[in-house]
Amino acid sequence: MDTTVPATDVPLVLPRAEWVRTLPQTIVASCVLLLDAEDRILLLRYAGGQPGAGLWGLPGGMLDHGEDPVGAACREVSEETGIVLDGPPRLIGYDHRADVKDTGPVIDFYYYGGRLPAALSVRRSAEHDDDGLFALEELGSTALTTRLPTLTALHTAALTGTVVCLREGRPL
DSSP states (O other): OOOOOOOSSSOSSOOHHHHHHTSOOOEEEEEEEEEOTTOOEEEEEEOTTSTTTTOEEOSEEEOOTTOOHHHHHHHHHHHHHOOOOSSOOEEEEEEEESOSTTSOOEEEEEEEEEEOOTTOOOOOOTTEEEEEEEOGGGOTTSOBSSOHHHHHHHHHHHHHTOOEEEETTEEO
């Protein structure tokens, strides 16, 4: 027989601000896939001293406080490459990763930013020390921040006008 007596001095509902502090914290980031006329992907290499130094990845990064994912995508492309997108980028995928480098969960939004003009030159930020255009088949031995299966799924989504849902970088 249960003789437990419920406490009467405990509020049944936490005040909203206190309840929100109990929720899991998730980092949100936006990345942009840009292609040239040959369907090669623009990648940037992280400079020495940066987290991920020596790894190649898509332009992108974490959202600033109060920023939405589309705004972050446009800002990050501009900051990291000097490229100003003609219009809002198109959503091509999202990825939920449960724990990234012991910082907790991350949700990445991926956007297609369009085709790069042939004569375009990239104006890299100090965060990166190199840039290049890569065909998917060239990336097998390249050190990447975004895994090749993820890039392949995003590349397909960009070319077909679809959206891919990913978990830990793999299509669901």
